[in-house]
Amino acid sequence: MNERKTTAINLRMSSEVKELLRLAAAKEHRTLSNMLEYLVLQYCELKGVRLVDSKTTGAEVRHKTGE
Known part of the structure; x- marks a missing residue:
């Protein structure tokens, strides 16, 4: 994700x-904001949230059912 x-x-x-969060970010050499973004993206990948x-459907979010 290299978007502005x-x-x-x-x-x-x-x-x-x-x-x-501060300790985790420091360990990964990240800012707090970047660490939060990373954690959200990792969670979504793990849980199948995408x-x-x-362009055609709005900001619809799909995820696995039963979790």
């Missing part, structure tokens, strides 16, 4: 989870 990032997200988490062609 134009969408922002604001979220809240416990200080413990933030520290875990975007469908948005």
Whole structure:
């Protein structure tokens, strides 16, 4: 994914989870934002979550059933 990032997200988490994220990001030499993006992409790949062609169907998301 080498596209320009134009969408922002604001979220809240416990200080413990933030520290875990910081440690994981440091271990991988990533920023917090990049680590979050990486984790989301890895989760989606693992669980079969993917975007469908948005040109014809909108921002529909498909995923495996039964999970």
